[in-house]
Amino acid sequence: MKAFIPCILGFDPKQDNLDGFYGCVEAQGRGTLHCHMLIWLEGGLNPNQIKEKALHDGGDVAFQKRLIESLDDTMSNSIPPDPDSEFETELGKFDPCATRGPTPLDQSQNASLSHEKDLHKLVKRCQSHSHHPTCFKYWRGPPEPKECRFDLDEANVVSISMIDPDTGELTLRCLDGLVNNFNQTMLEAICCNMDIKFIGSGPAAKAILYYITDYITKTQLQAHVAYAALELAVGKLGEYDPEIDDVTTRAKRLLQKCAHSIIAKQELSAQQVVSYLMDFEDNFTSHKFKNLYWTGFE
């Protein structure tokens, strides 16, 4: 992350090239650490200004064109063709995720070909989706349509990006419905799966913001695990004895025991523990952000 932020995002606190970023480290089901990031892009246009600019005087065509070109350039969603099925890089027999891309030897012998081959393999290996039973685990059967919960489908194809002239809504191209959005430079650098989305304006932006908010506030602790922990805590505290127990102290001890037993029930991956012991950061931000306690605010 320390290299990713200055080198790939190109963030430089002395320059005004990015408006800001906010990233949190999370462990996935198998424990691997990964970062979810929101990045505010250069230019300082907020979604409403983009929409206004796109609609102004029947649409600022030059602006629309530039916006679409830059988004199409940043995000890809198709498997780039195999440049040569005969050609193999020096590390060709290994999984592309287990190598660091073309070697110095590849670079010197056949730079562009080895580069294209590497990207082709990475996209195929990391970004292309095939459905598994877990894609449909929330499906309750017909008449409900059987949809992949990751929203990947062969039929999701949009050949070109466009802005609706009436609503200003942006629809981005999708060349292969089974390939997750990626940024070429990032994929080549990190050699593992990634996802990237543009959050603009209108209902699509609202839907994404809802999803993010819902996702980051989801509780890590399932109710039945929490109740089991509470039961354990109450059991450890023992029977209440009015002769010995002072009510306030007892209440404090109960809370303490509950907290300890809930924390003890939280599963941590080896990577999370190592990251904590090594004192690595669990979040990356360009600014200081304030907490907002939504319930109280509302």
Ligand SMILES: [Zn+2]
């Ligand atoms: Zn699926």
